[in-house]
Amino acid sequence: MAAEACGVPLVLSDYWMTRMTESYARRGRVMPANNRKQAMLPADAEFIDNPIGTACGFAVTIGRARFLFTPGVPREMRRMLDEQVIPRLLALGGIRGVTKLKRFHTFGIGESRADEMLGNIEAFRQEGGIKLGFQAHYPQLETKLAVRGDDEADLAARLAPVEAEVRQRLGNFIVAEDDQTLEGIILARLREAGQTLSIVESFTGGSIAARLAPLPGAEAVFKRGLVTREASGEVSREGAAASAAHIKAESGASHALAVLIQLDEGADRPDFGATICIGVAGIEGTVSREARLIGGRDWVRVGAAELGLDCLRRYLLGLPVDERIDFERH
Amino acid sequence: MAAEACGVPLVLSDYWMTRMTESYARRGRVMPANNRKQAMLPADAEFIDNPIGTACGFAVTIGRARFLFTPGVPREMRRMLDEQVIPRLLALGGIRGVTKLKRFHTFGIGESRADEMLGNIEAFRQEGGIKLGFQAHYPQLETKLAVRGDDEADLAARLAPVEAEVRQRLGNFIVAEDDQTLEGIILARLREAGQTLSIVESFTGGSIAARLAPLPGAEAVFKRGLVTREASGEVSREGAAASAAHIKAESGASHALAVLIQLDEGADRPDFGATICIGVAGIEGTVSREARLIGGRDWVRVGAAELGLDCLRRYLLGLPVDERIDFERH
Numbered sequence: 119m120a121a122e123a124c125g126v127p128l129v130l131s132d133y134w135m136t137r138m139t140e141s142y143a144r145r146g147r148v149m150p151a152n153n154r155k156q157a158m159l160p161a162d163a164e165f166i167d168n169p170i171g172t173a174c175g176f177a178v179t180i181g182r183a184r185f186l187f188t189p190g191v192p193r194e195m196r197r198m199l200d201e202q203v204i205p206r207l208l209a210l211g212g213i214r215g216v217t218k219l220k221r222f223h224t225f226g227i228g229e230s231r232a233d234e235m236l237g238n239i240e241a242f243r244q245e246g247g248i249k250l251g252f253q254a255h256y257p258q259l260e261t262k263l264a265v266r267g268d269d270e271a272d273l274a275a276r277l278a279p280v281e282a283e284v285r286q287r288l289g290n291f292i293v294a295e296d297d298q299t300l301e302g303i304i305l306a307r308l309r310e311a312g313q314t315l316s317i318v319e320s321f322t323g324g325s326i327a328a329r330l331a332p333l334p335g336a337e338a339v340f341k342r343g344l345v346t347r348e349a350s351g352e353v354s355r356e357g358a359a360a361s362a363a364h365i366k367a368e369s370g371a372s373h374a375l376a377v378l379i380q381l382d383e384g385a386d387r388p389d390f391g392a393t394i395c396i397g398v399a400g401i402e403g404t405v406s407r408e409a410r411l412i413g414g415r416d417w418v419r420v421g422a423a424e425l426g427l428d429c430l431r432r433y434l435l436g437l438p439v440d441e442r443i444d445f446e447r448h
Numbered sequence: 449m450a451a452e453a454c455g456v457p458l459v460l461s462d463y464w465m466t467r468m469t470e471s472y473a474r475r476g477r478v479m480p481a482n483n484r485k486q487a488m489l490p491a492d493a494e495f496i497d498n499p500i501g502t503a504c505g506f507a508v509t510i511g512r513a514r515f516l517f518t519p520g521v522p523r524e525m526r527r528m529l530d531e532q533v534i535p536r537l538l539a540l541g542g543i544r545g546v547t548k549l550k551r552f553h554t555f556g557i558g559e560s561r562a563d564e565m566l567g568n569i570e571a572f573r574q575e576g577g578i579k580l581g582f583q584a585h586y587p588q589l590e591t592k593l594a595v596r597g598d599d600e601a602d603l604a605a606r607l608a609p610v611e612a613e614v615r616q617r618l619g620n621f622i623v624a625e626d627d628q629t630l631e632g633i634i635l636a637r638l639r640e641a642g643q644t645l646s647i648v649e650s651f652t653g654g655s656i657a658a659r660l661a662p663l664p665g666a667e668a669v670f671k672r673g674l675v676t677r678e679a680s681g682e683v684s685r686e687g688a689a690a691s692a693a694h695i696k697a698e699s700g701a702s703h704a705l706a707v708l709i710q711l712d713e714g715a716d717r718p719d720f721g722a723t724i725c726i727g728v729a730g731i732e733g734t735v736s737r738e739a740r741l742i743g744g745r746d747w748v749r750v751g752a753a754e755l756g757l758d759c760l761r762r763y764l765l766g767l768p769v770d771e772r773i774d775f776e777r778h
Binding site for chain 1: 474475476477480481482483499500502521522523560561563564567584585586647649650651652653654655656657658659660661662664666667670671672673674675676677716718719742743745749774776777
């Protein structure tokens with residue numbers, strides 16, 4: 119008796135069986151027998167390719183609805199969504215014209231403050247045709263401009279003046295745009311100038327170095343990362359500056375970042391905080407900054423790493439490193 | 449005219465206005481005026497507290513449905529889900545009895561292999577009353593046993609034999625259970641024995657140290673982390689073992705882990721891979737292991753960090769460090 123799903127007979131996809139078997143073989147392994155079920159598709163389903171996994175997708179029509187199925191593994195699902203699903207949906211919807219989502223990534227301002235800084239821009243009023251949206255993913259805030267137009271030229275013409283206005287209003291808080299990242303901007307800047315970087319960190323535990331060191335091209339820039347145990351005594355701006363200057367000299371890097379942290383006493387709690395001391399040493403001398411962050415151990419650690427990287431970005435771009443941020447506490 | 453939402457008048461919650469204002473004041477800031485809208489709730493809505501954010505939740509009944517609303521900030525939503533939403537849902541559903549989700553976290557086996565290792569356990573058949581489920585989040589696989597019972601004692605009695613069977617079958621691949629983490633297990637083991645740890649890593653860029661150093665209690669265990677630029681030449685088991693022995697001696701730690709990586713040439717791609725050489729030095733001498741992982745730069749980096757930590761775990765528990773894993777390529 120043939121296998122069935124919801125009364126629909128399942129048919130073995132020889133094509134997918136072969137693909138799976140080959141992919142296991144490439145990894146020097148034999149495909150487990152129970153993987154065969156991943157090649158059983160509803161009769162007359164449309165096959166949807168999965169280039170990076172053992173579960174393929176498929177599409178079927180039930181009643182008046184078109185159903186598209188993908189595996190749930192996020193990495194596979196996302197890739198299939200971009201390459202397979204969304205093009206099919208646009209075609210099904212007969213979507214004309216083009217759309218664009220312009221994104222600004224800021225660090226240091228909360229959503230309500232960003233809204234106050236941008237909310238009154240004319241183009242964001244209903245008739246303006248550009249939709250303003252925010253997405254907070256601590257420690258960064260994403261500001262999105264959604265626009266629809268007839269073609270690329272039309273999109274560019276609508277966006278250009280608004281982009282410029284947003285850039286001017288959010289100013290130094292913009293750490294990256296679109297697919298750029300804060301660490302990517304820092305790495306690019308150092309690479310272009312043929313400069314190198316070393317990092318000292320404590321409570322962030324390597325998470326600052328881990329943002330930069332693995333990036334393509336970092337091998338030419340990243341000199342050394344040092345993770346020390348948490349400062350037991352007082353941390354100070356002077357101490358952070360000295361640490362940066364020391365590893366810079368010791369590792370022969372042109373630049374160095376030191377992020378030293380003194381945690382509050384006691385157990386983790388919502389208002390658990392820390393004093394963050396940051397030093398940046400480079401060819402334009404050494405700068406330092408101190409800030410107090412709260413919000414629990416994880417919140418503080420993530421915020422401190424971002425603050426350290428942002429100080430380095432500001433140093434490299436000649437911006438003030440000690441501009442007050444919303445997350446700071448007096 | 450009073451504000452409305454879907455025809456329902458909105459009423460200002462003085463309580464939430466005060467809470468918001470106070471929370472801004474604690475951070476030495478004045479609440480932005482446009483935050484007032486976050487305290488406007490539908491008339492006769494049930495207030496749902498948000499202990500860690502400026503947007504509260506609320507619940508209303510529309511027709512025969514009870515709607516519960518929370519902010520979308522993941523950290524706030526998750527906490528409100530646990531403390532506010534789920535208890536209300538259970539009460540609404542008049543749920544009797546108790547349920548439990550027993551979780552095993554493994555590293556080194558894929559879902560289909562785990563299914564082969566466990567699928568034929570009797571208690572997982574329909575009548576067994578225990579539901580087996582898997583959730584793959586690379587590099588770990590989560591194996592879940594869902595059980596429902598009359599009370600805690602009943603749950604324990606149903607689970608005990610199955611837990612033992614699963615533990616025995618998945619064996620050394622189980623890195624942690626329930627809320628435990630691989631790094632937490634390693635830290636606890638070192639702490640109990642009054643031992644200390646230093647880490648050398650390259651392409652993982654600090655992400656291994658970042659798993660351990662920030663944990664509560666790590667300050668007594670974590671000695672030093674060193675992030676070096678990627679090995680340019682050949683990496684070897686001997687080299688990794690030597691690196692571990694060297695930082696162990698230099699930092700005065702009782703144990704050291706070295707994870708050295710040699711990446712493939714060329715651009716990132718789905719079959720981009722690397723050779724991972726791992727050395728662990730400790731009081732029982734030094735061990736090493738070599739593995740080849742593929743799947744693109746990010747995949748390799750995440751897999752290498754996990755493999756390194758798992759080798760350390762296995763060393764500390766007296767398990768074989770070179771048991772073959774599914775992600776390895778010949």
